[in-house]
Amino acid sequence: MADISQEELDDIYTFAVQLGKDAGKMLLEAAKLRMVDDGEEQKEQQHVQKENAVDLVTETDENVEAFIKSRISERYPSHKFVGEESYSKGASRDYLIDDSPTWCVDPLDGTVNYIHLFPMFCVSIGFIHKSKPLIGVIFAPFLNQFFSSCSGRGAWLNETQRLPLVRNPVPPMPARAPSGCVFSCEWGKDRKDHPDGNMHRKIESFVNMAAEVGGRSGRGGMVHGVRCLGSATLDLAYIAMGSFDIWWEGGCWEWDVAAGVAIVLEAGGLVTTANPPEDHLNAPIEEVRLGSRLYLAIRPAGPSPTETGRQTQERTVREVWARVRNLDYSRPGA
Amino acid sequence: MADISQEELDDIYTFAVQLGKDAGKMLLEAAKLRMVDDGEEQKEQQHVQKENAVDLVTETDENVEAFIKSRISERYPSHKFVGEESYSKGASRDYLIDDSPTWCVDPLDGTVNYIHLFPMFCVSIGFIHKSKPLIGVIFAPFLNQFFSSCSGRGAWLNETQRLPLVRNPVPPMPARAPSGCVFSCEWGKDRKDHPDGNMHRKIESFVNMAAEVGGRSGRGGMVHGVRCLGSATLDLAYIAMGSFDIWWEGGCWEWDVAAGVAIVLEAGGLVTTANPPEDHLNAPIEEVRLGSRLYLAIRPAGPSPTETGRQTQERTVREVWARVRNLDYSRPGA
Known part of the structure; x- marks a missing residue:
C-alpha cells in the first residue's frame, strides 16, 4: 500500500x-x-x-x-x-x-x-x-x-x-491525578444486574474514581467531576479540547471512536486500552487498537517541572488502571 | 406585599x-x-x-x-x-x-x-x-x-x-417510565466512602434506575440513558426542553435551581422533592420548596389516551420514589 x-x-x-x-x-x-x-x-x-x-x-x-x-x-x-x-x-x-x-x-x-x-x-x-x-x-x-x-x-x-484550548503552555496532568481530573464515562446499554456483568464492573470503577482519597480501601480517586454525555465521540472531542481529562469506556465500536481518536492524537492526547494489564504498574502502554472496544483516553498534556507531558499522561493511565475493573467486551478479528 | x-x-x-x-x-x-x-x-x-x-x-x-x-x-x-x-x-x-x-x-x-x-x-x-x-x-x-x-x-x-421542543402535541411520560426516560443526575462533591453517606445513597439510587427491569429485587428501572452534566441549572434547562425526562438531585442550593425551576414550571414540568415520603404511593406530591436542597423534576408532558399529562408526571414521580434512597441534606429555615 x-x-x-x-x-x-x-x-x-x-x-x-x-x-x-x-x-x-x-x-x-x-x-x-x-x-x-x-x-x-x-x-x-x-x-x-x-x-x-x-x-x-x-x-x-x-x-x-x-x-x-x-x-x-x-x-x-x-x-x-x-x-x-x-x-x-x-x-x-x-x-x-x-x-x-x-x-x-x-x-x-x-x-x-x-x-x-x-x-x-x-x-x-x-x-x-x-x-x-x-x-x-x-x-x-x-x-x-x-x-x-x-x-x-x-x-x-x-x-x-x-486544540487543546489551553495551550501556551499545555498544562501537565495533575500531580495527584485522578484527583483534580474531570472523569468522563458512560453507563452504556448492558444493564444486567449480575455482580460480574459489565454494569457492575463499570459502577465499581466509577465509584473508585469518585470516592474520597483513602476511601475504597485506598482506591478512592477523588476526581474533580464525573460526566456522562451519552456520546463516545463527543467524550473524545472534549478530551481533545482538554475539557475532560480522562475518558474510560468499553463496549463501543470503531465507528464510535475513529474520528475522535484521530482528533485526540493530533491534539497530543494518549489513547490506550481500558483494561488494566496484569502488571499495570510496569506494563508497556500500548497504542489503542481501534477495534478493541476498550478505550482509555487522556487529554493532551505538557511537561511539569519533573516530567515530560507523556510521563504525566502515562502516570495517569496507571492510576486509572489501579482503580478500574476489567470489562468483558471482545471482538473477533480485532 | x-x-x-x-x-x-x-x-x-x-x-x-x-x-x-x-x-x-x-x-x-x-x-x-x-x-x-x-x-x-x-x-x-x-x-x-x-x-x-x-x-x-x-x-x-x-x-x-x-x-x-x-x-x-x-x-x-x-x-x-x-x-x-x-x-x-x-x-x-x-x-x-x-x-x-x-x-x-x-x-x-x-x-x-x-x-x-x-x-x-x-x-x-x-x-x-x-x-x-x-x-x-x-x-x-x-x-x-x-x-x-x-x-x-x-x-x-x-x-x-x-419549550418543550416537541409540543404539538407534547408527548406524555412513557407508559413504563422510568423505562424509556433519560435520567439526569449528579455525583456532587460529597464523596465520603461511608455506606450511609450521600455518595452511596446516590449510587444505589442511580443503579436502581439504570438496571434491567426485574433486576435489583424488582427495582430496576432500565432508563434509556443516564446523564451527568455537572450543572444543576442546565439539568433543569434540559428538563424544560423535554430532552431529559427525569432529574433527581440533592445538595444544591436555591441559586442553583431558582431560574431553572421557573423555566421548567412555565414549560409545563413538575418539580417536587427528591426524598420519597413515607407512603410514597399515595402521599400528595408537594410543590418544590426552593430552599429544600432536595429536587425531583419531571419534563413537561401531555395527555396519553388514558391519563392527563399531570397524571403521567405524577406516576413517574412515584416510580422514581420507589427506586431512590432518602438523601441526607438539610437546611435551616427552609
Whole structure:
C-alpha cells in the first residue's frame, strides 16, 4: 500500500470537512422536523410522539450514512467504507479495517440523545490509512461545535480555535491525578444486574474514581467531576479540547471512536486500552487498537517541572488502571 | 406585599433577559482569556496553568455576581438579592427568601466545568415573588444556548424556539417510565466512602434506575440513558426542553435551581422533592420548596389516551420514589 502524501491528505481533509458539515446539517434538519416553532403551530404538521421518534431516527441514521457513503464513493472510489449501519445489517461483527485507505463513519453518534433531542449528538467521520486514524471530523450541529484534525495540520474547534484550548503552555496532568481530573464515562446499554456483568464492573470503577482519597480501601480517586454525555465521540472531542481529562469506556465500536481518536492524537492526547494489564504498574502502554472496544483516553498534556507531558499522561493511565475493573467486551478479528 | 402586574413583570423580564446576556458574555470573555488562539501564540500572553484556574474562576464568579447585583440595585432598589457569593462569604446558611420581590442568582453554575473549560456552564438569574419563581434566565455562552421564561409568557430557547421542543402535541411520560426516560443526575462533591453517606445513597439510587427491569429485587428501572452534566441549572434547562425526562438531585442550593425551576414550571414540568415520603404511593406530591436542597423534576408532558399529562408526571414521580434512597441534606429555615 503506497503512502499518502501530505498534499493528498490535505485534499482528503478538505473533502471530509465539507462532508461533515453537510451531514451534520442533515441531522439537524431532521431533528427540527420533530420540533414545531411557535409561529408554525397553526400550520399542518407531521405530529410526532416522542415514543415514535425511534423509527424516524433510524431512518435519519440510514439516510445520512447513505449520503456520506455515496459522496465518498464518487470522489474516492478506491477507498474502503466502514459504517455503523452497514455493519448492523450484516451478519458479521468481524473487524474489517486493514491497511487500505478506509473511511470509518458513524452517521449519528449519541442516538439516545438524538431521540430525546438532547443536543449531545453528532456525525463522526474518520479516515484511516495503514490502520492509523489520520483525519477526524466531528460535527455536533445542535451545539454548533465542529471538531476536525488532519495528521500534520493540528486539531481544531470550529476551524479557528486550536486544540487543546489551553495551550501556551499545555498544562501537565495533575500531580495527584485522578484527583483534580474531570472523569468522563458512560453507563452504556448492558444493564444486567449480575455482580460480574459489565454494569457492575463499570459502577465499581466509577465509584473508585469518585470516592474520597483513602476511601475504597485506598482506591478512592477523588476526581474533580464525573460526566456522562451519552456520546463516545463527543467524550473524545472534549478530551481533545482538554475539557475532560480522562475518558474510560468499553463496549463501543470503531465507528464510535475513529474520528475522535484521530482528533485526540493530533491534539497530543494518549489513547490506550481500558483494561488494566496484569502488571499495570510496569506494563508497556500500548497504542489503542481501534477495534478493541476498550478505550482509555487522556487529554493532551505538557511537561511539569519533573516530567515530560507523556510521563504525566502515562502516570495517569496507571492510576486509572489501579482503580478500574476489567470489562468483558471482545471482538473477533480485532 | 402588593401583586406584580403582568406589565410590570414583562418589564422585569426584558431587564432580566438583557442582564443574562451581558453576564454570560462576561463569563465567556473571561474563559477566552484562558485560551490562546493559534494566530496569537506569538504574542505575549498571560500564561495560565489549568491548576491555577481555580483562583481566576473565583474572581470571575465574584465579578459577575457584583455586576449583576449592581445592575439590579440600580434598576430595582427595593428588590432583595440572594446570590451564591454573598452567601458563601456570610456566616449563615439560613434560607432568606420570603414574600418580597427577590432576585436569586448564580453568576456561574457548573464551576468545575468552567475551570476545565467544558462548555456546560452558565449564568442563572431567577426572579421570585411571594416565594414563587416567576422569571428564569439561563445563558450558557460557550454553547450559545439561552433559556428564558416569564410567568404567562412561555419558556423559550434562544428567544424563538418555544419549550418543550416537541409540543404539538407534547408527548406524555412513557407508559413504563422510568423505562424509556433519560435520567439526569449528579455525583456532587460529597464523596465520603461511608455506606450511609450521600455518595452511596446516590449510587444505589442511580443503579436502581439504570438496571434491567426485574433486576435489583424488582427495582430496576432500565432508563434509556443516564446523564451527568455537572450543572444543576442546565439539568433543569434540559428538563424544560423535554430532552431529559427525569432529574433527581440533592445538595444544591436555591441559586442553583431558582431560574431553572421557573423555566421548567412555565414549560409545563413538575418539580417536587427528591426524598420519597413515607407512603410514597399515595402521599400528595408537594410543590418544590426552593430552599429544600432536595429536587425531583419531571419534563413537561401531555395527555396519553388514558391519563392527563399531570397524571403521567405524577406516576413517574412515584416510580422514581420507589427506586431512590432518602438523601441526607438539610437546611435551616427552609
